[in-house]
Amino acid sequence: MVLLQRGDHSAFGELYNRYSVKMHRYFYRMLGQDEILASDHTQDLFLHVLERPQLFDAKRRFSTWLYAIASNRCKNVYRAWSRKPATLELADRPIVAKEISPPEKLDSAIFNDALQKAISTLPDVQKECFILRYQEELSIKEIVEIIECPAGTVKSRLHYALKYLANNLQAFNPKPSEL
Amino acid sequence: MSLNKNNWDVEKFLQTRAFSELNAAQQAFVLQSISEAEYQSQRWVLLESKDFFANDSIPPAPTLEQVMARRPGPQKQSGFFSFFEKVTNLHVPVWQLGMAIICGWIFGQWNATQEKSNLGIVPQIVYQTDTIVREIPIYIGLGKQAYAALVDSQDQKIASQNQQPIKKKDANIRRSTSVSVARDRELFELAVGMQ
Numbered sequence: 001m002v003l004l005q006r007g008d009h010s011a012f013g014e015l016y017n018r019y020s021v022k023m024h025r026y027f028y029r030m031l032g033q034d035e036i037l038a039s040d041h042t043q044d045l046f047l048h049v050l051e052r053p054q055l056f057d058a059k060r061r062f063s064t065w066l067y068a069i070a071s072n073r074c075k076n077v078y079r080a081w082s083r084k085p086a087t088l089e090l091a092d093r094p095i096v097a098k099e100i101s102p103p104e105k106l107d108s109a110i111f112n113d114a115l116q117k118a119i120s121t122l123p124d125v126q127k128e129c130f131i132l133r134y135q136e137e138l139s140i141k142e143i144v145e146i147i148e149c150p151a152g153t154v155k156s157r158l159h160y161a162l163k164y165l166a167n168n169l170q171a172f173n174p175k176p177s178e179l
Numbered sequence: 180m181s182l183n184k185n186n187w188d189v190e191k192f193l194q195t196r197a198f199s200e201l202n203a204a205q206q207a208f209v210l211q212s213i214s215e216a217e218y219q220s221q222r223w224v225l226l227e228s229k230d231f232f233a234n235d236s237i238p239p240a241p242t243l244e245q246v247m248a249r250r251p252g253p254q255k256q257s258g259f260f261s262f263f264e265k266v267t268n269l270h271v272p273v274w275q276l277g278m279a280i281i282c283g284w285i286f287g288q289w290n291a292t293q294e295k296s297n298l299g300i301v302p303q304i305v306y307q308t309d310t311i312v313r314e315i316p317i318y319i320g321l322g323k324q325a326y327a328a329l330v331d332s333q334d335q336k337i338a339s340q341n342q343q344p345i346k347k348k349d350a351n352i353r354r355s356t357s358v359s360v361a362r363d364r365e366l367f368e369l370a371v372g373m374q
Contacts, residue, residue, distance in 0.1 A: 016243050024240035035238045043246045050250070115231050134225065135232040140190075155190055159212075159221075162193070165228070166220040173220055 012050050019063065020046065022136065023070055029131050030074045032120055041073055064145045067136070071128060071146055078124050111172050118168040126161040129154050189213065193222045 023045055028038035048069065049056075056065055122130060125147075132143045133154075143154050166173070187208050192201060198218050201209060209218055 013243055016246065020240045020243075025237045028237050038238075039241045043241050043249050046246050047250055050246075111227070112231055112235070115227065116235075119228070130228075134228050155188075158190055162221040162224055163217070165224045166217070169224060169227075170220070173223055 009050070012046075015049065015062075016046055019066055022063075023066065026067070026070055026131065026136060027074070029119070029135055030070075030127065031077060033116065037077070041070070041077075045070055045073065060145070061142070064138075064142050067132065067138070067142075067146045068148075074128070075124070111169075114169060114172065115165070118165050121168075122161055122164060126157045126164065129157040130161040133158055189218075193218070193225050197222065 020042060024038055024042040027041045027045075028035065031037045031041065045066070049066070056062070119127060119130065128147060129143060132138045132146065133140070138146070140151050140154055144151050147154070187205060189209055189212050192205065192209060198206065198209070198215050206215075209215075213221070
């Protein structure tokens with residue numbers, strides 16, 4: 001990133017190779033599994049990095065800075081969505097059926113669909129923490145830097161997210177003894 | 180999620196151990212926040228979610244070429260359009276722009292009525308007995324007193340006369356007879372000296 005700030009645009013390719021998949025995955029999950037939207041935001045995010053490298057503070061970690069920008073972009077999308085009359089709720093979006101034949105795979109697919117829907121319907125702030133923590137596998141400290149909230153708030157959001165998901169997916173829950 | 184003096188964290192326990200794998204102190208710590216059943220169900224959801232995230236197929240990210248193709252190229256516009264775009268990109272409030280135009284117009288009107296410093300000279304040779312003299316009519320700006328003088332060959336004043344304030348039509352004539360700046364200043368100083 002420092003090289004990019006000095007005007008070496010060839011460094012951009014390296015940054016893109018390192019982080020594009022993560023950012024695309026993050027956008028995909030945060031924006032309701034919408035592939036086109038995720039792709040658009042991933043491209044815009046990296047163009048932003050390329051066009052304005054001077055905005056990066058070298059004291060920060062690049063990945064957390066990138067996630068912070070991505071997080072803000074998602075918030076903007078949520079704001080835009082909230083202004084529009086909802087024609088199709090996220091949770092009601094059709095999830096493309098996958099080719100599954102054996103019963104055990106069918107169970108798994110049904111559960112995954114239910115889990116995906118449940119994650120989509122999490123409150124935005126909880127979903128953000130949940131995905132950063134369990135999909136992106138970031139530490140609490142990194143999440144604190146990204147969303148600029150105290151660690152206690154992050155943990156609290158994670159707790160409520162887990163509680164919400166556990167309640168919504170209760171029907172799939174095996175007996176506690178099986179864990 | 181609570182944290183105690185041992186730096187225990189329920190969320191960390193959820194990720195790493197089943198309730199039965201916790202020791203008594205840890206179980207007691209967890210039970211301060213949530214019940215055992217809640218712990219079990221949250222741990223189950225957490226592990227299932229991580230498993231789902233690890234195995235769910237995400238569509239491929241756009242390629243670097245796609246990103247670079249999206250990059251806006253330098254837009255080259257020439258002449259008036261380029262200038263117009265620059266001006267319109269200044270984002271000046273309309274009322275400020277309007278005030279600036281009005282002020283500019285008022286200044287232009289005022290300036291048009293002002294006369295530039297235009298000391299003029301139409302030297303004439305006048306024969307008076309045996310002395311050669313020059314007549315130097317000097318005008319000092321529109322609306323100011325005009326001054327005329329007769330000087331001899333040594334530039335000594337023989338006679339002088341103040342005239343009426345200069346009128347606009349005369350000012351137009353004087354423009355055509357204006358002299359160089361250096362000569363203008365020289366004559367002005369001479370006129371002032373004679374006064």
